[in-house]
Amino acid sequence: xxxxxxxxxxxxxxxxxxxxxxxxxxxxxxxxxxxxxxxxxxxxxxxxxxxxxxxxxxxxxxxxxxxxxxxxxxxxxxxxxxxxxxxxxxxxxxxxxxxx
Numbered sequence: 001x002x003x004x005x006x007x008x009x010x011x012x013x014x015x016x017x018x019x020x021x022x023x024x025x026x027x028x029x030x031x032x033x034x035x036x037x038x039x040x041x042x043x044x045x046x047x048x049x050x051x052x053x054x055x056x057x058x059x060x061x062x063x064x065x066x067x068x069x070x071x072x073x074x075x076x077x078x079x080x081x082x083x084x085x086x087x088x089x090x091x092x093x094x095x096x097x098x099x100x
Contacts, residue, residue, distance in 0.1 A: 018044045
């Protein structure tokens, strides 16, 4: 944060990444890319978290855009609705990471 110590303090507002449009759910990336559609809000939130995890540690915007493009292509080849086994394993993995 040393690079920001001379900046004037600002109040930042974050909006939700996940939104509904025309009956489907989408999310925005920090890079301004709209990803979706998904059948449920939960599905869009999970997919958003999965993408964020993939983007961690990649400092270059070009790498982010490549990873987002690959993510979208992979999701197109997947069924539009994820099954309960996937959600269960995802929630269990996240819970284990969060609480050890």
